[in-house]
Amino acid sequence: MSRQPSKTANIREIARRAGVSIASVSRALNGKPGISEALRERILTISRDVEYRPSAAARQLISGKAAVVGISLGRRDFELRPYYILLYQHLTVALHRQGMVPIFFAHDRTATLPEQAGAAILLGEFADDPRPALMRSHRVPFVRIGLAGEGFSVAPEDRHGIYLATRHLVEKGRRHIAFVGDELTSPHSQHRLGGYRQALDEAGFEAELIDIPPNLDPALTGYRWLSRRLEREPRAYDGLVCETDELARGCLTALEDHGLSVPGEVAVTGFDDLPTLAEGLTTVRQDIAGIAAMSVELLGEAQASKPPRHVSMPVELVVRETS
Amino acid sequence: MSRQPSKTANIREIARRAGVSIASVSRALNGKPGISEALRERILTISRDVEYRPSAAARQLISGKAAVVGISLGRRDFELRPYYILLYQHLTVALHRQGMVPIFFAHDRTATLPEQAGAAILLGEFADDPRPALMRSHRVPFVRIGLAGEGFSVAPEDRHGIYLATRHLVEKGRRHIAFVGDELTSPHSQHRLGGYRQALDEAGFEAELIDIPPNLDPALTGYRWLSRRLEREPRAYDGLVCETDELARGCLTALEDHGLSVPGEVAVTGFDDLPTLAEGLTTVRQDIAGIAAMSVELLGEAQASKPPRHVSMPVELVVRETS
DNA sequence: CTGAAAGCGCTTACAG
DNA sequence: CTGAAAGCGCTTACAG
Numbered sequence: 001m002s003r004q005p006s007k008t009a010n011i012r013e014i015a016r017r018a019g020v021s022i023a024s025v026s027r028a029l030n031g032k033p034g035i036s037e038a039l040r041e042r043i044l045t046i047s048r049d050v051e052y053r054p055s056a057a058a059r060q061l062i063s064g065k066a067a068v069v070g071i072s073l074g075r076r077d078f079e080l081r082p083y084y085i086l087l088y089q090h091l092t093v094a095l096h097r098q099g100m101v102p103i104f105f106a107h108d109r110t111a112t113l114p115e116q117a118g119a120a121i122l123l124g125e126f127a128d129d130p131r132p133a134l135m136r137s138h139r140v141p142f143v144r145i146g147l148a149g150e151g152f153s154v155a156p157e158d159r160h161g162i163y164l165a166t167r168h169l170v171e172k173g174r175r176h177i178a179f180v181g182d183e184l185t186s187p188h189s190q191h192r193l194g195g196y197r198q199a200l201d202e203a204g205f206e207a208e209l210i211d212i213p214p215n216l217d218p219a220l221t222g223y224r225w226l227s228r229r230l231e232r233e234p235r236a237y238d239g240l241v242c243e244t245d246e247l248a249r250g251c252l253t254a255l256e257d258h259g260l261s262v263p264g265e266v267a268v269t270g271f272d273d274l275p276t277l278a279e280g281l282t283t284v285r286q287d288i289a290g291i292a293a294m295s296v297e298l299l300g301e302a303q304a305s306k307p308p309r310h311v312s313m314p315v316e317l318v319v320r321e322t323s
Numbered sequence: 324m325s326r327q328p329s330k331t332a333n334i335r336e337i338a339r340r341a342g343v344s345i346a347s348v349s350r351a352l353n354g355k356p357g358i359s360e361a362l363r364e365r366i367l368t369i370s371r372d373v374e375y376r377p378s379a380a381a382r383q384l385i386s387g388k389a390a391v392v393g394i395s396l397g398r399r400d401f402e403l404r405p406y407y408i409l410l411y412q413h414l415t416v417a418l419h420r421q422g423m424v425p426i427f428f429a430h431d432r433t434a435t436l437p438e439q440a441g442a443a444i445l446l447g448e449f450a451d452d453p454r455p456a457l458m459r460s461h462r463v464p465f466v467r468i469g470l471a472g473e474g475f476s477v478a479p480e481d482r483h484g485i486y487l488a489t490r491h492l493v494e495k496g497r498r499h500i501a502f503v504g505d506e507l508t509s510p511h512s513q514h515r516l517g518g519y520r521q522a523l524d525e526a527g528f529e530a531e532l533i534d535i536p537p538n539l540d541p542a543l544t545g546y547r548w549l550s551r552r553l554e555r556e557p558r559a560y561d562g563l564v565c566e567t568d569e570l571a572r573g574c575l576t577a578l579e580d581h582g583l584s585v586p587g588e589v590a591v592t593g594f595d596d597l598p599t600l601a602e603g604l605t606t607v608r609q610d611i612a613g614i615a616a617m618s619v620e621l622l623g624e625a626q627a628s629k630p631p632r633h634v635s636m637p638v639e640l641v642v643r644e645t646s
Numbered sequence: 647c648t649g650a651a652a653g654c655g656c657t658t659a660c661a662g
Numbered sequence: 663c664t665g666a667a668a669g670c671g672c673t674t675a676c677a678g
Contacts, residue, residue: 010654010655011655011656012656020664021664022656022657023658023666023667024663027664030657032657032658034664035663036663036664054655054656056383057379057383057384057654057656058380058384058657058670060379060380060656060670061381061384061671063657088408088427089396089427089429092415092427093426096391101424102415102425103415103416103419104411104412106412106598216572216599216600217543217569219542219543220542220543220573223546224576249539249543250543253543253547257547333670333671333672334673335671335672343649344649344650345649345671345673346648346650346674347647347649349672349674350647350648350673350674353673355673355674357647358647359647362647362648378671380671380672381670381671381672382671382672383654384654384656384671385672385674386654386673
């Protein structure tokens with residue numbers, strides 16, 4: 001906004017400033033061997049100073065195989081959830097910044113990814129997911145988002161986030177705190193559930209789980225489930241730790257329809273901090289843009305055959321009106 | 324799948340086959356002047372034969388301004404709806420086929436689009452939407468999806484689709500058919516509502532509208548609304564024409580919870596034919612991939628300053644178990 | 647009307 | 663470790 005878009009500096013400009021050849025700059029930038037550490041450092045610094053952005057076009061032209069990154073969406077239309085849309089959004093931006101081009105693949109189209117893309121980002125992984133093996137057999141470098149595992153991966157601190165939310169409710173004096181989750185046996189839920197259990201253990205309280213069957217509409221399903229529960233026992237809980245903001249919204253609506261005040265009689269927390277959806281909701285914020293950027297960074301490492309690693313992205317408790 | 328990906332023919336290959344220079348091929352392909360009609364025809368024929376695909380990378384490299392297309396999402400987190408995700412998916416693929424690169428812009432980030440992209444696709448337009456004016460003032464060619472209007476646009480046959488669904492219920496012998504919509508006063512709803520009214524008029528029945536307030540979770544909101552209505556008057560309707568599959572899902576659940584059989588006592592239709600969500604649901608199918616492809620085609624026309632046009636994409640009634 | 651050549655920004659053998 | 667040069671596919675002055 002403030003600064004001129006300016007003809008973004010290219011490799012030649014960096015070479016000029018560093019007083020070296022463009023070949024050296026290219027090597028430094030791409031982490032290729034055959035260059036001294038000192039020179040690499042100097043070049044990297046300069047490229048940062050001039051806010052160098054590689055030209056996707058040029059890279060693609062050379063590689064023939066365009067710098068196309070296939071973004072493989074999750075099974076069971078998990079991908080049709082708000083959280084993922086935000087992720088897509090940031091992923092397209094983060095990839096473009098690095099001169100890469102995104103193409104989306106519905107889960108059942110992922111078999112065609114290797115022939116159209118040179119790298120992949122896997123979303124919504126599940127148990128026995130065939131995609132990692134597929135990528136390996138086609139030698140497609142990939143990063144997965146959401147779960148730690150073999151190879152490169154990025155995930156928010158699920159466990160810690162739920163731990164923070166639960167402990168927050170304990171500190172607020174809540175004693176009957178239930179955990180509301182969607183398919184609690186899934187590996188993904190396991191982490192969040194773990195954080196809940198830990199906080200309750202520390203407080204010496206009993207855990208109580210509300211396991212919503214996997215569903216396309218968590219808010220509606222959560223609403224119905226909680227409504228039935230409250231009909232039988234209106235005072236069952238004074239705190240609800242929800243696995244997602246959507247689930248929290250469903251619970252909030254059910255509480256309202258049953259005349260229970262929030263946070264007076266029941267406190268509620270969510271997870272994700274989605275725009276609009278999390279308005280007024282105490283929740284755990286994920287840095288979705290950060291996750292996207294980190295994924296792309298790791299993808300670069302994967303393409304450079306560096307040793308795999310998992311990165312855990314920090315989360316943050318955001319206290320609003322529901323607790 | 325069947326044919327080898329094969330190194331796609333390039334401009335040089337076409338020149339070789341035609342026995343001319345690559346400059347002539349380029350001119351022919353791009354409709355540039357300075358080439359005889361006869362030669363142009365010959366070259367065009369050959370390029371068709373070899374299924375020539377221009378290299379986006381090379382073109383971008385030259386134009387400097389990359390073929391970056393900003394996809395601007397709608398207001399109020401409309402974009403967080405399943406339908407749009409499918410659209411994004413097909414849009415990324417369609418753009419890539421034409422050598423263009425997608426970047427997503429959240430609605431409130433659209434102001435930054437002109438400096439980052441050379442063209443735009445606008446989704447989820449609303450009344451007094453400032454985006455078209457913004458694009459014009461920055462001379463960014465654009466296409467909008469979802470509503471006819473000035474300039475280029477693509478939309479499914481909303482009106483006709485709902486007309487088909489409503490007439491279908493009439494033919495099935497339904498007499499008390501209500502229309503369930505989300506924010507019925509919006510321009511988008513107007514079209515669908517029009518199709519409903521037309522079919523009822525033809526049958527000589529009374530229209531009845533169920534207007535769900537605009538909401539982040541249509542399924543839940545529709546569920547609650549219908550539940551209350553059914554508590555007062557269980558036999559109020561024998562047919563429900565829903566504006567979207569999501570709304571239909573909410574209604575179906577409400578009917579189930581009230582012990583009403585579908586389609587025995589009440590028939591239900593949706594709109595969109597979303598995967599999983601529309602399973603077993605009688606609905607109106609949109610050709611989302613077709614809409615995406617057409618948008619990209621029109622974008623090409625917009626960039627070439629051709630006269631603006633609106634394209635209406637056909638829809639199709641899909642009869643399943645709920646009617 | 648047609649062609650030979652330069653050049654877009656980058657990577658990568660090939661020399662040194 | 664470092665550099666000069668070729669080349670990815672295309673467009674566009676510049677000559678003819």
